[in-house]
Amino acid sequence: MKYGDRCWTWNEYLSGAESRAAALIRMADTDRPFHVGVLLGNTPDMLELMASAGLGGYVLCGLNTTRRGEALAADIRRADCQFVVTDAAHRPLLSGLDLRGIRVFDTSTPEWRTMITESLGEFTPYRHVEPLDTFMMIFTSGTSGDPKAVQVSHFMVLAAGMALAQRFSLSHMDTCYVSMPLFHSNAVVAGWAPAVVTGAALAPAKFSASRFLDDVRRYGATYMNYVGKPLAYILSTRERCDDAENPLRAAFGNEANEKDIGEFSRRFGVIVEDGFGSTENAVHVIREPGMPSGSIGKGAPTVAIYNSETISECPPARFDESGGLLNAHEAIGELVNTTGGGYFTGYYNDPEANAERMRHGFYWSGDLAYRDEQGWIYLAGRTADWMRVDGENVTAAPIERILLRHPGVNRAAVYAVPDERVGDQIMAAMVLYDHGGLRPADFSAFLAAQSDLSPKYWPRYVRIALALPTTATHKTLKRQLIAEGPVAGDGMLWTREPRGTEYRRIE
Numbered sequence: 001m002k003y004g005d006r007c008w009t010w011n012e013y014l015s016g017a018e019s020r021a022a023a024l025i026r027m028a029d030t031d032r033p034f035h036v037g038v039l040l041g042n043t044p045d046m047l048e049l050m051a052s053a054g055l056g057g058y059v060l061c062g063l064n065t066t067r068r069g070e071a072l073a074a075d076i077r078r079a080d081c082q083f084v085v086t087d088a089a090h091r092p093l094l095s096g097l098d099l100r101g102i103r104v105f106d107t108s109t110p111e112w113r114t115m116i117t118e119s120l121g122e123f124t125p126y127r128h129v130e131p132l133d134t135f136m137m138i139f140t141s142g143t144s145g146d147p148k149a150v151q152v153s154h155f156m157v158l159a160a161g162m163a164l165a166q167r168f169s170l171s172h173m174d175t176c177y178v179s180m181p182l183f184h185s186n187a188v189v190a191g192w193a194p195a196v197v198t199g200a201a202l203a204p205a206k207f208s209a210s211r212f213l214d215d216v217r218r219y220g221a222t223y224m225n226y227v228g229k230p231l232a233y234i235l236s237t238r239e240r241c242d243d244a245e246n247p248l249r250a251a252f253g254n255e256a257n258e259k260d261i262g263e264f265s266r267r268f269g270v271i272v273e274d275g276f277g278s279t280e281n282a283v284h285v286i287r288e289p290g291m292p293s294g295s296i297g298k299g300a301p302t303v304a305i306y307n308s309e310t311i312s313e314c315p316p317a318r319f320d321e322s323g324g325l326l327n328a329h330e331a332i333g334e335l336v337n338t339t340g341g342g343y344f345t346g347y348y349n350d351p352e353a354n355a356e357r358m359r360h361g362f363y364w365s366g367d368l369a370y371r372d373e374q375g376w377i378y379l380a381g382r383t384a385d386w387m388r389v390d391g392e393n394v395t396a397a398p399i400e401r402i403l404l405r406h407p408g409v410n411r412a413a414v415y416a417v418p419d420e421r422v423g424d425q426i427m428a429a430m431v432l433y434d435h436g437g438l439r440p441a442d443f444s445a446f447l448a449a450q451s452d453l454s455p456k457y458w459p460r461y462v463r464i465a466l467a468l469p470t471t472a473t474h475k476t477l478k479r480q481l482i483a484e485g486p487v488a489g490d491g492m493l494w495t496r497e498p499r500g501t502e503y504r505r506i507e
Contacts, residue, residue: 021056062183161193228474
């Protein structure tokens with residue numbers, strides 16, 4: 001590990017993990033599930049406790065450090081945690097919570113250090129695990145509802161790490177820069193796991209767009225993982241002539257758009273590979289060479305797009321001469337795994353969510369998509385992204401992709417707000433590279449020039465924001481934007497008449 005000015009060898013890492021495991025095993029109540037919650041940032045303590053669970057044979061529960069109050073307490077209780085391990089930075093989050101029967105440890109205290117010291121040399125695993133036993137519970141990001149605890153198996157983590165190590169030719173000579181939160185699956189399977197299976201160095205960090213390049217150079221990072229919008233955040237910083245002079249050679253993640261992938265690769269001289277996946281790890285789509293603009297790839301043979309009402313496969317998408325989707329009502333459906341859950345072994349303590357996810361023997365992802373006649377898949381948003389505009393079903397993602405074509409747009413989110421009469425109106429929230437660099441008239445002209453954007457799909461309201469609300473994993477929190485409605489927030493609000501094409505600023 002490399003953290004700040006300190007380095008740990010592999011043997012020191014394992015020794016530290018064993019002593020932590022031994023301390024927790026010694027105090028465990030064998031009549032209760034041996035689940036250890038961790039409320040920590042990306043620190044050596046967090047990495048040590050991850051290895052401790054792997055060696056010790058008990059279950060680690062990653063607690064979201066952005067959750068607060070009763071929501072955090074409910075996560076801890078839902079995961080049946082015996083212990084919660086935290087530190088001085090996060091201990092205040094537990095203040096006042098009803099955690100009866102749950103013992104809390106603070107890694108910054110003398111008590112914790114004494115426990116670890118007394119456990120040196122005493123390690124015996126709590127139990128020997130099988131490949132599909134749960135290694136870690138990881139809560140979903142909660143963009144469309146309450147987070148659910150996904151049971152992530154030892155096999156899933158190792159298989160992902162080995163696949164990525166092979167794909168990027170990682171070895172003990174590499175350094176993996178892990179700045180995505182380690183309580184989330186992306187950092188575990190795409191950051192930590194490749195290092196563990198290869199012996200590469202690990203450099204845990206808190207994500208910062210302004211410090212990103214300094215960290216990469218400081219730690220000699222050659223590989224990084226990401227999820228959500230980090231590439232866009234980094235690209236919003238001022239470009240320098242020496243940005244490409246860095247050791248980074250590969251970045252892997254999901255949910256970046258084509259513009260950001262291309263720009264990040266050019267600016268920093270790095271290979272960027274982006275795929276589609278989720279914490280459940282049941283549906284995978286990887287970008288491939290030669291795929292058309294807007295597509296995310298073709299997916300495995302078990303990946304299909306189904307109508308959730310008729311339980312039938314959706315027909316291929318048809319496009320007009322400008323690339324506009326002609327048959328959205330029948331082509332857009334939900335991405336499924338037709339053979340079941342794949343590596344997904346279920347949500348913990350949530351039978352209703354498991355039943356909903358695994359209907360009719362399929363795994364239903366909750367993601368909308370459509371597929372062209374050649375098999376290329378295009379995302380259309382989450383199931384909650386359906387909008388009913390002038391009697392027609394519309395989805396958000398195709399409009400977002402068009403808005404991001406504008407060179408001045410850094411991030412965009414499209415969502416529904418209520419129509420004055422019936423149905424929905426389309427609203428877009430955008431973060432610009434230059435907050436005052438786009439005028440309403442210029443935006444109207446840009447939309448008019450997009451031949452694959454129906455005038456019906458022009459946003460009725462446009463919010464020019466300084467930032468968009470996000471989850472801890474850098475995914476846009478649309479439900480908050482929807483709840484706020486057509487307001488300017490910290491920026492500006494534009495609108496147009498129902499049948500008009502000219503935007504004006506609302507003072």
